Amino acid sequence: MAAYAKGGLRYLHKLNAANIPAELIQKGQNRVIDASLTLIRERAKLKGELLRALGGANAVASLLGVPLGHNSSFLQGPAFAPPRIREAIWCGSTNSTTEEGKQLEDPRILTDVGDVPVQEIRDCGVDDDRLMTVISDSVKLVMEEDPLRPLVLGGDHSISYPVVRAVTEKLGGPVDVLHLDAHPDIYDAFEGNKYSHASSFARIMEGGHVRRLLQVGLRSITSEGREQGKRFGVEQYEMRTFSRDRELLENLKLGEGVKGVYISVDVDCLDPAFAPGVSHLEPGGLSFRDVMNILQNLKGNVVAADVVEFNPQRDTVDGMTAMVAAKLVRELTAKISG
Numbered sequence: 507m508a509a510y511a512k513g514g515l516r517y518l519h520k521l522n523a524a525n526i527p528a529e530l531i532q533k534g535q536n537r538v539i540d541a542s543l544t545l546i547r548e549r550a551k552l553k554g555e556l557l558r559a560l561g562g563a564n565a566v567a568s569l570l571g572v573p574l575g576h577n578s579s580f581l582q583g584p585a586f587a588p589p590r591i592r593e594a595i596w597c598g599s600t601n602s603t604t605e606e607g608k609q610l611e612d613p614r615i616l617t618d619v620g621d622v623p624v625q626e627i628r629d630c631g632v633d634d635d636r637l638m639t640v641i642s643d644s645v646k647l648v649m650e651e652d653p654l655r656p657l658v659l660g661g662d663h664s665i666s667y668p669v670v671r672a673v674t675e676k677l678g679g680p681v682d683v684l685h686l687d688a689h690p691d692i693y694d695a696f697e698g699n700k701y702s703h704a705s706s707f708a709r710i711m712e713g714g715h716v717r718r719l720l721q722v723g724l725r726s727i728t729s730e731g732r733e734q735g736k737r738f739g740v741e742q743y744e745m746r747t748f749s750r751d752r753e754l755l756e757n758l759k760l761g762e763g764v765k766g767v768y769i770s771v772d773v774d775c776l777d778p779a780f781a782p783g784v785s786h787l788e789p790g791g792l793s794f795r796d797v798m799n800i801l802q803n804l805k806g807n808v809v810a811a812d813v814v815e816f817n818p819q820r821d822t823v824d825g826m827t828a829m830v831a832a833k834l835v836r837e838l839t840a841k842i843s844g
């Protein structure tokens with residue numbers, strides 16, 4: 507766990523004490539970041555070439571892992587999620603067809619450009635301002651290879667800010683966001699951290715990246731969460747009124763008149779009975795089928811999505827929540843591709 511410590515480069519204070527020139531550190535950091543982006547760029551390029559050689563497609567979901575957990579207010583396990591989700595997607599216990607019949611093994615449906623090497627970059631002492639930009643740049647590199655569309659594997663929820671920022675900057679305008687979560691994640695800052703996983707939607711709304719933000723599954727919301735929701739014009743759907751809201755939420759039509767729809771799924775939107783492997787267990791949530799109904803019936807052009815906050819360190823020994831996260835990714839793939 508040492509490399510995942512909150513402070514980034516653990517010996518940076520020793521370097522400072524030894525009067526190592528800042529320029530030396532910065533130049534090295536720049537090289538590491540360039541190398542990281544080069545690997546993602548080249549993988550995206552190759553995957554784009556392959557799918558064009560296979561006859562092309564209008565839209566292809568492309569996995570991009572962002573193994574970042576240090577902006578969590580409680581546990582940091584989501585940093586370990588992307589490889590566990592991939593493993594479950596391709597696990598032999600189920601077939602590789604989505605519920606509506608799309609073949610995940612078809613590279614014109616789903617492809618993968620790998621992970622942003624978050625821990626390696628942090629180990630070089632790169633701060634969060636810069637790290638968030640690297641995440642945004644990685645997302646843009648995927649989108650550069652039209653028709654690849656980012657399907658991002660978190661990571662804690664702090665990653666949604668640089669991802670949504672990149673998607674809207676690349677598309678040249680705002681999107682509508684469907685955000686499934688037990689929590690609104692809209693604190694101005696949490697414990698002094700503006701990049702906290704509890705503040706990502708405050709950053710997203712301040713940035714003007716979103717026209718409509720719909721938050722669904724809420725059941726842990728403070729007065730600040732409600733006030734911030736009003737301040738930013740967020741449509742907050744709470745679990746206590748879900749039976750009343752169900753029909754509306756299972757027949758959503760979003761993204762018209764803007765650049766499309768972004769879907770952010772925090773695994774803790776689900777009741778812990780369905781998904782125990784999360785950092786913040788919050789009873790009274792959605793069933794897996796509720797989430798499927800909302801996603802499968804949604805009408806709109808889904809331009810990108812993320813699945814965040816799966817914490818493998820809290821999962822059952824048989825990896826139940828990994829399968830849940832993987833199925834969310836599989837069905838989001840069906841939604842995005844075509």
Ligand SMILES: [Mn+2]
Nearest residue numbers: 688689772774
């Ligand atoms: Mn949450």
